[in-house]
Amino acid sequence: MAIETINPATGETLKSFEPMTDRQVAQQLSRAATGFEELRRSSYQQRSQWLRAAADILDAETDSVARMMTTEMGKTLVAARAEVGKCAAACRFYAEHGAAFLADEPADAPAVGARRAYARYEPLGPVLAIMPWNFPLWQAMRFAAPALMAGNPGLLKHASNVPQTALYLADLFARAGFPDGAFSTLLIGSDAVPRVLRDDRVRAATLTGSEAAGRAVAAIAGEQLKKTVLELGGSDPFVVMPSADIAAAAAAATTSRCLNNGQSCISAKRFLVHREVYDEFTDAFVAAMAAQVLDDPMAETSDVGPLATASGRDEVEEQVRDAVLHGARVRCGGDRPNRPGWWYPPTVVTDLTPQMRMWSEEVFGPVAGVFQVDSYADAVALANDTPFGLGANAWTADPAEQESFVQDLAAGLVFINGIVTSHPQLPFGGIKNSGYGRELSAHGIREFCNLKTVWMA
Template identity: 60%
Template sequence: MAIATINPTTGELVQEFEPHDAAEVERRIAEADEAARALRRTTYAQRAQWMHAAADALEADIDEGARILTLEMGKPLAQSRAEVLKSAKGMRYYADNAERFLADEPLPDASAVGASQAFTRYQPLGVVLAVMPWNYPFWQVIRFAAPALMAGNTGLLKHASNVPQSAIYLDTLFEEGGFPTGSFRTLLIGSREVEAVIADRRVKAVTLTGSEPAGRAVAATAGREIKKAVLELGGSDPFIVMSSADLEAAATTAVKARTSNNGQSCIAGKRFLVHTDVYDEFSRLFAEKMAALRVGDPFDEGVDIGPLATRSGRDDLAELVDDAVARGARVLTGGKAPERPGWFYEPTVIDQLPDDARLVLEEAFGPVASLYRFADREEAARIANQTTFGLSSAVWTNDPEEEAWFIQALDAGAVFVNGMTVSYPELPFGGIKDSGFGRELAAVGIREFTNLKTVWKA
């Protein structure tokens, strides 16, 4: 795949970029390795000062950053601005909390092991490679980079090949704040070159957000090289509506959950499971609200849904819907690509899905929602847990006992009650099953790429 910006709104090539050759990749890895040795000798206070300065620079340049995001992957401009601000917030969060998260932790049973004192200390690993996707070109990177750098690591970024301008923009962001040269470096390389970078002895760990096949490949290489890996591989999240739920609020939030980022979010609600007693009313509300969304040029204010980021993504989504319809599913609204340039797909609601439809088990990465009717909570949990994914989930109920039951029953990395899943710097993020392993964000996220060192003192 060429490293190029292709405007998904028009399908036109904007700019193609020459990949880094072996010599340039070597130079950038060497820079990151040298910077890692320097950075681990700095204080949290110094790194926090640099991180705040970088966040200020990113926020001050919000218009340019948002323009790049919308140009390269097609999200509405207001959402691009929000992503820039969220990224700056995440940077400040780790600047303010890293020292507390990584403080020495006394071990209370020191005397039991013949020590006058025992504690654990978190120390940086060194150079960490991040293999990142195109759907949140800034935020996905920042939520790795901010904790990694604040812990004293340095970062290498292999970004998705269709967002090179985003990757290049981030290449110098941290140095603008004052971090040593090489603390964060973008590698303009293809996926075939990733294995060699992971295998490089100077690279100590790898994190990937992306597809399940990509995750399996990265995990295999990291395992062979005995290096730490964190994987976030997407999901097919259930959004469960019980009969006690506020249907108007649930339907309104369901639309946002399914269509934010043009529906291209790993943690989006994708499968909407509705109790039979309220199914007809909820499906009517949901379909009406989805049909009312405005599809168009993401640079136009007031547009709700822009194009999908790639032609292949749009075509894959259309195939899932067409397969379901061919097998007997019913389209309540949408269901096709509009006749216009670019890679658009209508906001779609589909129900009466047969078990053999691909849409039942595969992830729909776009504004397509599938509806399922259930009779009781046991059936809801069975449907929710039947996919191989386990990233997040949402439950709508006003019954405390039901709430407690679902929190326990759902196989997922998170459960959001009467809301939609959102990644916050303050909350751990990650999944189970084929959605990956390890966690990002919060305290656990910054600790993933550190050495937990045990200290025993006589």
């Protein structure tokens, strides 16, 4: 895939980049290895100052960075500004809490015959981050901020359709004061990733992307005995029970499904509604989805912009077409607008059956599948009937039912009466084919650390 910026709203190629040569990549790896020596010896106080400086730069450049992201992958400008703010907040979060998260952990020294015994967290070294285009700044930042605070240099292999955002990140951390080599962007294709991952200077890897990409990276990392964290997407259920606030649930369902133009791994995609409130919820949901404004993502009034790539738009269209051919009903949307760019409208599909692709596949666009369930047990069974296990939503006012959903939904994140989202304060990650390991919170910053046991006589 070419490394280039193509405006999804128009299909126009705006800027192209030559992939790095093997020599250039080797130079970046050497910079990272050298930078690691300086970064790991810096104090937590110094690293926190650099992170705060990065946050200040992001705040000052919010509008220009947001416009760059919107131009590269089509998210609305309103959403892009919010993403920049979230990245600044993550930098400040780890600047404030990173030292405490990585503080030495005392052990019972007398019990082990020591004068002093403790565990300490130490950085592993350069970490390769293979990131997707859907949240081009946030996906990279939720790795970069904790990794840098822990003392690990970052090597970013970003998606090929967001090269300007990728280059901006390297420039951001350099201007914030981090040592040379602390963060580098590798403008390379996915075919070059195996060689980089096998390089001895790379000590670990993290990937957010497809299941196939995760398996490939995990296989190489396993062969090389290198730590990995994988976030591989999901097909998140959104369960609505009779006691739920239906109006609030329908509004939240619309927000979740249309978030980032429907291109979010943790957006609700399968809406499992109890038969007692099925008609009420579905009618409200369809009305709200149909009212979403599909227009120029730079416009402040737009709710939904284009999909990021032509192939992504075509895939979504084909999944809906397949459902219709097998008897599904399109309640709103479903027709591609006749305009330049890669547009697809907010769409609701009902009467789904196991023969349809939408029954089991993740739809990466503003398309919702609504399913009717007869009981709590049926809802849980259908919610868990997926190879993925990233996020899950449940809407119910019954306290006992809320606790049951927390226990019974097979996912890395369960949100009750709210949509799944990511916060620096909470661990983020999935189970089953959604991957393993955690980002964010104290758990995320410790993923790429050596937990060293220290015993002193």
